[in-house]
Structure formats: structure tokens, C-alpha cells
Amino acid sequence: MTPTNPALATTFAPPVMEARRWLAGAEFPPDRPLLNVSQAAPVEPPPEPLRRVIAEAAMMRNEAHLYGPVLGNDDLRETLSASWSRFYDHPVAPDRVAITQGCNQAFCAAIASLAGAGDEVIIPVPWYFNHKMWLDMQQIRAVPLCCGPDMVPRAGDAAALIGPRSRAIVLVTPNNPTGAEYPADTLREFYELARAHGLALIVDETYRDFDSRDGPPHDLLRQHGAEETLIQLYSFSKVFRLTGHRVGALITGPQRLAEIEKFLDTVAISTGQLGQIAAEWGLRNLTGWVASERQEILGRADAMREATRDLPGWKLLSAGAYFAWVEHPFDQGAEVIARHLVREAGVLMLPGTMFMPDGEGRQAMRIAFANIDRQGIATLTARLAGFSRNGAANART
Template sequence: MQVTPTLAATPAPPVMEARRWIEGVAFPADRPLLNLSQAAPADPPPEPLRRAIAEIALTDAEAHLYGPVLGLPELRARVAADWSRAYSGDVAPAQVAITSGCNQAFTAAIATLAGPGDNVILPAPWYFNHRMWLQMSGVAPRVLEAGADLLPDAEAAAALIDDRTRAIVLVSPNNPGGVEYPAATLAAFRDLARSRGIALIVDETYRDFDARDGAPHDLFADPDWDDTLIQLYSFSKAYRLTGHRVGAICASPARLAEVEKWLDTVTICPNSIGQRAALWGMENLSDWLAGERREILARRAAMIDGFTALPDWTLLGCGAYFAYVRHPFDAPSDDVARDLVRRASLLVLPGTMFGPLRAEGGTGRAEATLRIAFANADLAGITTLFDRLAEVSRGAP
């Protein structure tokens, strides 16, 4: 079988790999599987949105047809208006495109920026799908190790830039680390990218669950923001529309004209029903979404409290959907994660899926860490998580 070398060298999708660890495993009735591996809502959209989706499917004939490649004009306008208000900036509908999920927004952005032989600066720990796309596209991920606080440093990034560097990628709130990047950090990276003539891609998939009140940064307040900034967003997390695949990209109209070429050859247009559902959510579910944020923040607090009671475990970052922790075992994290399936009926992802291994020049953090996606565990489930981790730490079977 012939396979392109870059694709063949790309690791298997981590979530799918982790699911294979539980295939054929019989979990005890008194210790069912607690799956904390995937960063996605486990529940369907709220009932009012499901009813709206049904009504759209039944009555809106246009929802079943091809639509504009860059997305529903009404949704683009709503995103522009909401972003302008939320960030105290100026975002126009022509600077917004809708994509088939946020992953596609990232791939479209990279398609306009980089090709084989180019490189993109990627902080570690990284979001694995970002690294996968760079690798299979022949674009070298230039790894920027984040500090002990999981924050990347712009001065360190500057040393990595050469004449083939095309962009810097940041994710805030961070996946997998959970940390929320300070506005000053994002501004420093913007200034660096602008001074070197490269793009700054900021993935804000989890912006709706940021613990800070108000705008998390002022990048959109810069009247020339679109000469450097490319912002990515996902409707999946806010409105539980994961299966409908709706994301967004904010960039200059000139860049979006190039994005349009790429999208037209891939999906032609975003999911029409999903776009209308996202728009309905933006128009009608602000109070509901505020409640979802409060619930996620309560779970975050429970995670922080839980690790305080487990001194052998070190919480490195916690926010949005994620806790990123240093485990206490004398074994690499991929072995630890597999062992937790057997010993504790817990499915989490190892740090080896999010950063370079020691053999690849890494610092060893990848082998020492685990990502726990707690958004799918209610407070009772989080209590169960810590009961099981405590048992494993004590050496209980």
C-alpha cells in the first residue's frame, strides 16, 4: 500500500488510540469506566436548541442546500458584532468565515501560510491535532517548550524564528494545559509576530469557559489587528454542537479570499443546519451558556481542591475543560495511562500525546504528565476520580 511519507509518519489520532485501550475490557460493576479522555461535551444540545434544529430541518429549505463557502452571512455578521462588543474592538463580517469545526479553521489557516519546508512555532504541550496537521502537511513544528507555569515566552520564541517561519500558534484557554494566557503574553506574541512579518494564530475554542470576567485580551482593539492575528473559534463547546461541525476563523478579507479557495475544494460549504443552530444559540442561549460556564468553573474548583488533597500529584494547570498533572509514578505517562484503565477504570490521556519525548529532545515533561478532561464528569464524578486516584497512589489493586 502506497502512503505519502508525511502521513505515514504522523501518529494515530490520540483519542482513537486511547479508545482502543478499553476495547474488550470488562469493567467491574462497582467500578464502571470513567472516561476523561476527550475534550467534548457528552450531552446533546439543550432541548430548546434541539427543537430549533428540528424546526429548521422541517421548514427551512435553504438549510438543506449548498450555501456560501465562507458561511451563512447572518452568522458571520453575528460573530463580528459579538466579538466587537466582547473584545472592545472592531471586527467586520468580511473578517469572519465559518468552517466545518475549529480543526478545519486551523487547517485552512495553515494552508494559506505554509507548505513543505516551512516551519511553524508550536508551544509544548501542544494540541495534538495541530501538530498532526503540520506534520502531514510537511510543515515542521518548531517546538517552544512552555515554562513551569505552562506559559510560553515570546523572547524564547524569537530565537526560533528563521526565514522559513510562517506563524506562531497559541491556544488559550489552553488545551491540554488548561492555563489562561495573560493579555500581556498574547500582546507580546502579537508584537513579535508583527515585527517579523509572520502570523499569530490564536485558538480560542474554550473562550466561553475562561474564568476571567471581561475580555481576555485586547488584540481586536488594535485597528490593524488583521495584518497579523488569525483567531479561531468553535461553536461545538459552547452549544454542544460537536456533531454538526461548526467553527469560525477571523482574519483579513484578503486571507479569507485564500481560505475560500481551500474550503471550496474540501467541504464546499459548512454544515447548513449546524450554522443555523449556532446562530439560534447565539441569539437565544446567552443565559444558558452563562450557566454552563458556572458549572465548568465549579468543576475546575473541585479539581483544584481534589489535587490539594493528593500531595503526590502536582497540578500544573487547570482551566476550561482540562487539568494537566504530574503523576507520581516511576513510569512514562503512556504506561501510566494504560495502567489506570486496568487498576482504576479511568481513561485519561498521557503527556506523550502532547509534547516531545526525551528521545526527541524533550524535557521529560511529556513522560511525567497526564491530561484529565473533566468537563464530562459532574461533581460526583470528580469525587469518584479522586477516590480512585487515591487508591492507586496507595497501591490498592
């Protein structure tokens, strides 16, 4: 047998793909179709004007089919830097922006510039599973940082985890998987901690456009030394529904981008042109549409909070952006309950065990509610209530 990379072999399977396998052999009658709340991705295509831009570029722009600059097209970097500067009310030059094949690649590039095998990166628990997977593949130790009851981590707790091999602290806000929005003061405390210890602070802001707060959610770009300490990650996948085009971004200092360019050139050479063209056009022309999308998602979050308030036995711990993090009321573990829900309630959601260290998360579930409308949320909670009443698992009293 040919060799297998042990670091890859011991990395857990992709959770969303694993959950989809639970659908094999399951039947969903017309009066109870599957409700899929397992993946945080828009199920609708981009708005029609954006699709027309993509189609025209594919037909009329020869450069749309060629390699581009490794760090991204100049026009997109310039437009994003201007947008970023307006949003955070602080200047960000284009030479601080890199365009990546999705936000996952931005995270991988950031980590590759910071750490190697045997180093440590502090990540909040529950974690975003692709972050944990990449660290495992690189043989970088993920040091779990427990969150408080509000699902927000504390800088004071992180301070106790810093050691000689620590290289970075990772935060995701609004959070995947919990939906929690981290307060600006919390982010500033983490920044000060990271800078004091010579660490990088990586802030994944994939869901920034669906934050319930108006205006910038933090002032980290204004802090002394931000170009060296702060690495911001962003995604166009959610805001413009460009998941299939894989366009993300990374904002940091030019010196780090010189290292990141090496990584990007090796794994992708350049991000796809059609996605970059779409993202640049969207930044200039879809401000009103994005505002409308944000209000719709915030409305769904409100509906999720309201619907779970009277859900027997279930407890909502946090909700925001695309997600709700809940506790189920059963004695059986979350993965067992998740499998039962597919066949007995027609619901596919991810168990908390997929976001936690081994042995943890047995009572937790993640609901990606942004993919269903308000009526779908009402249907979801009705099915969960019916599942509880029918005793499909041994309920805790």
C-alpha cells in the same frame, strides 16, 4: 502495493482513538463504571430549545439541505461579527469572518493560507495534538516552544526560534491540553513579536467561553495591523454542545479570507446548514444558558484543584476551562500508567507523551474534567489515590 503518502504515514495515530482501543477486553463492574476523562467534548446534547430549532429547520427549511456560501451563511457571519465586536469592544465586520467545519478545519485553513512544505510554525509544548498532526501531514516543521512552570509560553523564548522559514506562531488559550489561561500582556508580547518579524499570530480560542476572567481576555484586535497579523479561531462545539454538527469560525482580514475560501471550497464547499442555523440561533438566544454553563465548568475547575490538593504524590501544574495538567508519582512512563489506570482504576485519561515531542511528557497526564460533575471529580481522585496506595506501579518516593 499501492503508494502511501509518506507524510501521512509518519504522522502519529489520533490519540483519542488510540486510547479508546485500550478499552478492548476491559471490564467495568456496575459499582465501578468507566470514568472517561480522555476527550474534551460535551457528553450531553444541546439544550432542548436548540434541538427544536435544528429539528424544525430540518423539516421546514429546504435550504438546510443544500450547499451554502463557502465562507458561511451571511446571517451567521453577521451575528458572529456583532457578538465578537461586543465581546472585544472593537468593531469586527462580517467580511472578516469565515465559518468552518469545526475549529480544527479553521486551523487547517489558516495554516494552508500561510505555509507550505519546508516552512516552520512555532507551537507551544505541550501542544494540541491535532495541530501537530496537520503540520506533520503538510510537511511543515512544528518548532516546539517550551512553556514555563505555569504552563504559559514566553515571547522572549519564541524570539530565539524564529528563522527564515518561520511563517506563524500558534497559541491556544485557555489551553488545550493544560487549561492554562494566557495573560493579556503575554498575548500582546507575542503579537508584537509576530508583527515585527512579519509572521501571523494564530490564537485558538475554542475554550474562550469558559475563561475564568470576566470580559475580553486580550486586546489584540485593537493593535495596529491586526487584520494582517492576527488570526483568531473559534468553536461552537463546546459552547452550544454542537460537536456532532462541526461548526467553527475564523476571524482575520478580508485578503486572507480570499485565500482561505479556496481551501474551504476544495475540502468542504460549505459548512453543514443545520449546524450553522443552530449556531446563529444560539448566539442570539442562549446568552443566559451559556453564562450558567460557564459557571458550572468554572466550578468543576475549582473542584479539580481542591480534589488534587491532597492526592498523594500527584502534582497539579495547571487547570482551567476543560482541562487539568498533572504529574503522576510513578517511575513508569505516562503511557504505561494510563493503560494500568484503565484496567485497575476504571479511568481513561491521556498520557502527556501524546502532547509532547518523542521522549518527553513521561510524568504528565491530561485530565478532561469538564465531562464529569463535582461528584465525578471526587470519585476520580479517590480512584487515583487508591491506585497509588495499591502499588499498581512503582511509586517514586
